[in-house]
Amino acid sequence: MSAPALTPNAAATAPVLQLRGVRKRFGGIVALAGVDFSLQPGEIHALCGENGAGKSTLIKILGGVHPTGSFDGEYLAFGQPARLQSVRDATQLGIAVIYQELVLCEGLTVAQNLFLGREPTHGPLGLFVDHARMRSEARELLGRFGLQNELDIDQPISTLGVGQKQLVEIVRALHQQSRVLILDEPTAALSTREITTLLALLRGLQARGVALVYISHKLDEVFALADRITVLRDGRSVMSAPAHETDAASVIRHMVGRTLTELYPARPLTQASTETPLLQVQSLSLAADKKSPLRLRDISFQLHAGEVLGIFGLMGAGRSELLLHLLGAWGERRQGQVLLGAQPLPWPLTPQEAIRRGLVLVSEERRRYGLLMDSSVGENLSLSSLSSLTRPWLPLLNEELEQARNTAISHKLRIKASGLQQPVRGLSGGNQQKVVLGKALLCQPQVVLLDEPTRGVDVGAKREIYEHISQLSAAGLGVILVSSELPELLGLSDRVLVLGGGQARGLFTREQAQPEVLLAAALSQKPAAAGAPTVTQEVR
Amino acid sequence: MTSRLAFQDRTSLAMLALLAVLLLLGTVFSIAAPQFLSARNLSMLLIEFSMTSVLALGMLLLILPGHIDLSAGSGVGLTGGITAVLIMHHQVPAPLAMLVALAVALLVWRGMGHIIVSQSIPAFIITLGGLLTCKGVFWLIIQNTTVPVSPGGAPNLLAILTTYYLPPRPSYVLAGLTILVLALLRWRSYQQQKLRGPVDKELQLLSFLVPAQVIALVVLCCGQFRGLPLPSLILLVVALFVHVLLTHTRFGRALYAIGSNEEAAFLSGIPVGKTVVAAYTLMGALVAVTGFMQTAYAGASTTTVGDLMELDAVAACVIGGASLRGGRGSALGVLLGSLVMACLLSGMSLLAVPPEARFIARGVVLALSAWLDVRLSKLS
Numbered sequence: 001m002s003a004p005a006l007t008p009n010a011a012a013t014a015p016v017l018q019l020r021g022v023r024k025r026f027g028g029i030v031a032l033a034g035v036d037f038s039l040q041p042g043e044i045h046a047l048c049g050e051n052g053a054g055k056s057t058l059i060k061i062l063g064g065v066h067p068t069g070s071f072d073g074e075y076l077a078f079g080q081p082a083r084l085q086s087v088r089d090a091t092q093l094g095i096a097v098i099y100q101e102l103v104l105c106e107g108l109t110v111a112q113n114l115f116l117g118r119e120p121t122h123g124p125l126g127l128f129v130d131h132a133r134m135r136s137e138a139r140e141l142l143g144r145f146g147l148q149n150e151l152d153i154d155q156p157i158s159t160l161g162v163g164q165k166q167l168v169e170i171v172r173a174l175h176q177q178s179r180v181l182i183l184d185e186p187t188a189a190l191s192t193r194e195i196t197t198l199l200a201l202l203r204g205l206q207a208r209g210v211a212l213v214y215i216s217h218k219l220d221e222v223f224a225l226a227d228r229i230t231v232l233r234d235g236r237s238v239m240s241a242p243a244h245e246t247d248a249a250s251v252i253r254h255m256v257g258r259t260l261t262e263l264y265p266a267r268p269l270t271q272a273s274t275e276t277p278l279l280q281v282q283s284l285s286l287a288a289d290k291k292s293p294l295r296l297r298d299i300s301f302q303l304h305a306g307e308v309l310g311i312f313g314l315m316g317a318g319r320s321e322l323l324l325h326l327l328g329a330w331g332e333r334r335q336g337q338v339l340l341g342a343q344p345l346p347w348p349l350t351p352q353e354a355i356r357r358g359l360v361l362v363s364e365e366r367r368r369y370g371l372l373m374d375s376s377v378g379e380n381l382s383l384s385s386l387s388s389l390t391r392p393w394l395p396l397l398n399e400e401l402e403q404a405r406n407t408a409i410s411h412k413l414r415i416k417a418s419g420l421q422q423p424v425r426g427l428s429g430g431n432q433q434k435v436v437l438g439k440a441l442l443c444q445p446q447v448v449l450l451d452e453p454t455r456g457v458d459v460g461a462k463r464e465i466y467e468h469i470s471q472l473s474a475a476g477l478g479v480i481l482v483s484s485e486l487p488e489l490l491g492l493s494d495r496v497l498v499l500g501g502g503q504a505r506g507l508f509t510r511e512q513a514q515p516e517v518l519l520a521a522a523l524s525q526k527p528a529a530a531g532a533p534t535v536t537q538e539v540r
Numbered sequence: 541m542t543s544r545l546a547f548q549d550r551t552s553l554a555m556l557a558l559l560a561v562l563l564l565l566g567t568v569f570s571i572a573a574p575q576f577l578s579a580r581n582l583s584m585l586l587i588e589f590s591m592t593s594v595l596a597l598g599m600l601l602l603i604l605p606g607h608i609d610l611s612a613g614s615g616v617g618l619t620g621g622i623t624a625v626l627i628m629h630h631q632v633p634a635p636l637a638m639l640v641a642l643a644v645a646l647l648v649w650r651g652m653g654h655i656i657v658s659q660s661i662p663a664f665i666i667t668l669g670g671l672l673t674c675k676g677v678f679w680l681i682i683q684n685t686t687v688p689v690s691p692g693g694a695p696n697l698l699a700i701l702t703t704y705y706l707p708p709r710p711s712y713v714l715a716g717l718t719i720l721v722l723a724l725l726r727w728r729s730y731q732q733q734k735l736r737g738p739v740d741k742e743l744q745l746l747s748f749l750v751p752a753q754v755i756a757l758v759v760l761c762c763g764q765f766r767g768l769p770l771p772s773l774i775l776l777v778v779a780l781f782v783h784v785l786l787t788h789t790r791f792g793r794a795l796y797a798i799g800s801n802e803e804a805a806f807l808s809g810i811p812v813g814k815t816v817v818a819a820y821t822l823m824g825a826l827v828a829v830t831g832f833m834q835t836a837y838a839g840a841s842t843t844t845v846g847d848l849m850e851l852d853a854v855a856a857c858v859i860g861g862a863s864l865r866g867g868r869g870s871a872l873g874v875l876l877g878s879l880v881m882a883c884l885l886s887g888m889s890l891l892a893v894p895p896e897a898r899f900i901a902r903g904v905v906l907a908l909s910a911w912l913d914v915r916l917s918k919l920s
Contacts, residue, residue, distance in 0.1 A: 329807055355809035363807050370807075372800035374867065383797055384808040386790040396788045403732075439808065 014079045016041050016180055016211045017062060017095070022073035024057055024066060024235075029429075029456060031057040032071070033235035039180065044202065044212045046226035046243070048219075050255055050519075052455075052484055054235040055215050059182050062213070063097035064090030078179075096173035097182040102165050104157045111138035111153040114172050145171055145201060163194025170201065174210070181205060182213040185315070187221060199225055217314045219248045219523050231255055249516075252523070256486055256515035264491030265470040267308070276342050277302040278478040279326075279359075279447050284336035286318075286325055294334065295321055297503050303447065303478040308469065310493030311482045312518050317499040319482045320364055323449045326480075327354045327361045340447070355384055358446035362436050362453055364482075370436040371424050378420035380435050381406045385442040409438045414464060430461025437468060447478045454488060466492060486515050498522050554861055558876045559750060562883065569887035576890055579764035586758065587702055589882035590771035591833045595849055596856035596878045597782045597871060598826030601819045603857050604786070605798035606866030607663040609820070611652070611670030612853055615827040616846030618678040619645050620835025623698055624687040634696035642828040648674070649824025653817040671850070679843055688840040701836040704770040708763035715759035718776070719752045751872075771833050778826065783871040795819060799866025851906060856881050858909040881905070 015038040024032040032054045039045050049055050060066050061075065064084035068075065075082045077093055084090050090097070104113050112119075115134050122130040138153040147167055157165060166186055173181065183202075187195045202212060202225065216222050222229060223243055231239040231254040239246075239254040279302070286296040296318045303309050313319050324330035326338060328349030338345045340357055351361075363369035371380055382389060382402055389397050389405075406420050413434045417427055424432055433453065440448060450469070454462045469492055473479055483489045489496060496513045498505040498521040505521040569576040595612055602609050619641040626637035648670070656666050690699040706714070726748040733739045762768050786792035794815040797805040806812045830849070835841050854864075860877025862869025884905065888898050 324807075327807065350809075350811065351807055352809040352811050361807060363804075368801075369803050371804055372797055372867070375796065375800055379793065379796070383793070383805070383810065386793055390790060395790070396784070397790065397793070399732075399788070403735075443809075 014041075015039055015076070016078060017082075017213075018074075018076040019058070019061070020074040020076070022058075022061060022071055022075065024054075024061065024071040029458065030235055032061075034073070035232065035235065035237050037230060037237060037240075039211050039213060040228070041211055042206060042209050043227040044206055044214055044225055046222040046229045047213060047215045047232065048217075048222065048229060048251055048255060049232035050484065050486065053232040053255070055232055056184065057235075058232065059097055059184060059213065059215065062090070062180075062182055063087060063095060065097075091178075094177055094179035095182070096178040096180065098166070098169050098173055098184065098186060100184050102162075102169050104165055104168060106158040107156060109154050109156055110142075110151055110160075110168055111135050113157055113168055114138050114141060114153075116172075141171060145174075146204065147171065147201070150197060161191075161194070163190045163198065166190065166194075166198060167201065170198075174205070178210065180211050180213070184215045185217065186214075187216060187218060195221070217523065219251060222251075223248065248523075252516050252519050256519055264488075265467050267470050267473065267492070267494075275305070277304050277339075278307075278341065279303040279480075280339040281326070282336050282339070284322075284325070284338070285334040286321065286331045287334055288321075288330075289332050292332075295331065295502055296325075296499075299336070299499075299504050301497050301504075301507060303480060305476045305478055306473050307494045308473050308479045308481055308492050310489040310496040310513075311480060311499060312486070312489055312496055312522060313499035313505075314522050315484070317522065318502055319499055320451055322499070323361055323451050323480065323482060324363075326449060327351050327359060329361075355443050355445075356387070358444070359449070360384065360440040360443045360445040360447070361449040362440050362451065364451040364455065366432055366436050370439075371432060373425045374423050376421050377410065377415065377417050377424055377427070377435055378402070378406045380424055381409060381420075381438050381442060384439050385444075388444075405442065406438075409442055410434075413438050413441075413468065428458070428461070430457045430464075433457050433461065433465065437465065441472075445477065447480070448472060449480045449482075451482045452484065453481070454483070454485070462488075486518060489513075489518075490515065500524065555873065555876060556746065556750070558860070558873075558880065562876070562880055565880065565883045565887065569883070569890070573887070573890045576887060579761055581886070581890065582758075582761050583765045583769060585882060585886045586762065587769045587771045587833075587837060588886055589879055590769070590775035591830055591837065592849070592852055592856060592882050593775050593875055593878040594771075594778050594826055594833070595830040596853040596860075596874045596881075597778055598823040598830075599850070599853040600782065600786075600857050600862055600869055600871065600874045601795065601822055601826075602663070603799075603854070603862050603864060604795040604866055604869055605816055605819060606802070607656070607816065607819070608667065608854065608864070609649075609670075609823055610664065610667040610850050611674050612667075612823070612827050612830075613846045613849035613851070614671045614674035614678060615645060615648070615824070616831040616834050616849050617841070617843075618674045618681070618846075619828040619831030620838075620845055621678045621682045621687065621841040623832060624689055624835060624841035625681050627689065627696065627698065628687050628691060634690070634698045638698060638828075638832055641831065642825065645824040645828035645831070646821055647824075649827065650817060650821045653820025656820070657813040657816050682841050682843070684843060686840045686842045689836050698832060698836050701770055701774075701833050703836075705762075705765075705767035706770070706773060707767045711759050711763060711768040714768070714773075715755050719755055722752060722755075723748060771837075774829065774833065778829070779871055779875060786871060791815065791818065796867055799863075799868070801867075848902075851902070852878075852881050852885070855902070855906045855909055858913050859905070863913055864910065877909075 017039040019035055019037040022032055022035045035054065035058060037058065047055050047058070057066070061071055064087045067085045068083045077095065082093070105116065108116070111134055115138065120130045120133045120137065122128055135153055139148070142148045142151055142153065150167060151164060157168065160168070170181070186198060190198065199221070202214070206212060214222070214226060226243045229239070229241060229243050229246060229251060230237055231251055233255060239251070281299060281301050284296065284299045285294055287294050299322065301309065311319050311322070321330050325333070329351050333347050340359060345357065346353070367373060372383070386397065389402050391398050403420070410417070410420065415434045415438065416431050424435055427435070437453070454465055457465065469479060469481065481489065481492060490513055493513070494510055496508045496518060498508070498518055500522045505524060508517065575581055595616065599609060599612065622641040622644060623637045626632040626640060627634055652666050652670050655661065656663050690696045695703070726744070730739065730744050759768065786795065794805070794810045797808070797810050798812055798815060802812060831846065834849070835845055838845050856877035857869060857874050858864060858877070859880050860869070860873030860875070862873065884901065888901060
């Protein structure tokens, strides 16, 4: 498939890529509900939106991950209908996408990665890799992008920093005549210095006539770089304007501009009582392991009985890590302590011990962290509470009690399954999530940690889950709710803690917690936070 | 058809298919070598089957959480060797010698489990190291000689393991009792399943009748020779123990959960590390038991005792429906798988198939069963 030749005139006027009324569903979930998007030649086009607004789906359509026919609407590439069957088709058209998860071979060198799958060869039948030519071409390639000082072609990928890996990925993508480069949050994990290098590279590409689509949560970067900004919300493009005609406040307003619906059960505000809080987190500083830099710095909060504490933050803010750490399943504690009631929770801690003491987690990504997909509903429900099913005089499970208990909880949560024997794989997303919730509730917890409890769940089941959360707090349990969906967080929480750049960016009461306030807090780039990754760079 | 049948019934169907394979094997061998069906040969087959099964049941405890033990065969040789050397060269009473060997096996297997869990090294590598180390230590201990299991052939606890037979009359009584218990258990499980939803009655009846008939047949057959060999009684105890462990205890649930999704199991409060180490320790015990029987059966500890038994055990598990990725498998399935392996081995030695062809046949069966495992997991 050869790309159509562009006449200079056409190039000046016609968009390079264009989407018209694109709709995409995953099962019952609408990811894109009629998006219009157009990318002009040589422009840097920023794409903004909350988590789950549809940005990733959109670039996957642009990049051929979701092939033609799997979505409705029009996709024009270089003025012609794009019929992409695969990522390969997109690459051949000159559309390169850099996703958040980098796909480099860690054990190979920079040069080997740049030429992966298209190594220059010599000898009979092109049997042998021409290492000398590969290295000289790699060096030339880096030179062309002005990166010869940033990267060494013989260095193994595993020894590079995230920022350097990102550069390798970009050079590899641009290696063949790419005319469009799409980047999904390229700066999320980079230090200030690395960001500077990257942004310079992107501007250089723009000067060569490459059109860029740039997804970022960092609004200052967006305004520094982009010619045009499009905001997605709930699978629609709600704003598209030249960068100089708009401002950060307007972008934030468009990102959150949703009205709270009737989905959320009315809850009386829990008054912070004078009693001992259920859970106290005191200046926790956490790292992934002994060698890693700090991931979370000096986090403190209290959770009272009957309270729902929301935690808000953008992708990568460390929310899940915090919850996993409270359960004893993640990280290395550098500082601080956690009190459950008046008792300090021991550290190191195992999930088994945390659950025994009344702390339970409903983890995100239920397929990966929550469920035994091929096991039955019943086995999944009992998994965390097997200790209470053991008979006192024999180490055998009391299966009558198990059956009765599981039947009761599945009625209470209205889990729709053909029976407790049905493997959970066959259930809908909402019902799977209810099984995870049921498993947690059977432990009779005091504190329930919920990590994105309604992701990939249809509206009906969402509403039911909200009701259950409300009932939990009414029953005097403490609930910590991590959610990327602002309306959900605002509809359920008594207070909201905002995390950003590894730090607490403020604790807001229900009245204070307006969507714009929270988002602004999460997006703000305090000097201390921006500087933190630089320190790690030096440590390395 | 699968849509009509519940998940459990589908596994029962797979069991029935295995029985069909067994019948086929039996028919082929008995036509090719009529003495295959003689009471004496069937009695030998039962002994060999029991030894394979005990080891395979241990292997199942490791395959369920997604692990494997390649050192089992070497361990069988080693424990038998330690016992024989203690008895013959150090005049230690047989029961004490066996206790010492058991203790060594428990320690070594616990140690391997601990290394695998705490250093998160693949089980494959550590137990491969265990295979070589155990074999070396084994040969060192028996000095590459043949060490008989008892001085002058006098009966001791080790020697009688494969020479003692429960006489026909008590055997019949025991078989009757076993069938009765089986019927009761089946009836209870039928009642419980009926509460949960519609059950295929015929399949339920069949899944009781088939094992009951097999037991009756085996006992009647053995009654024609000398009665029930002791290893079959050991197997009965081990199989019951493993079955109850897997289906009715927290430990069993934990093994299945770890094999299905280790991360989810850990976050759900399952003590993943402890459970896996415990499974290795249990494997050590079963390796020792198999070692005693296998060495007694050979009459002496020689360098080849236990050779490649780990592969027969893995094959038995996989043929019996266990998934090498973990999370799937049952004690009954492993028994059937072991029976297939034991029939194959015994039939081939009866037909005087040359050893090279026997290796090839075992290899093909192992590969075929692994292929079947992948096919089956894709179906469900």
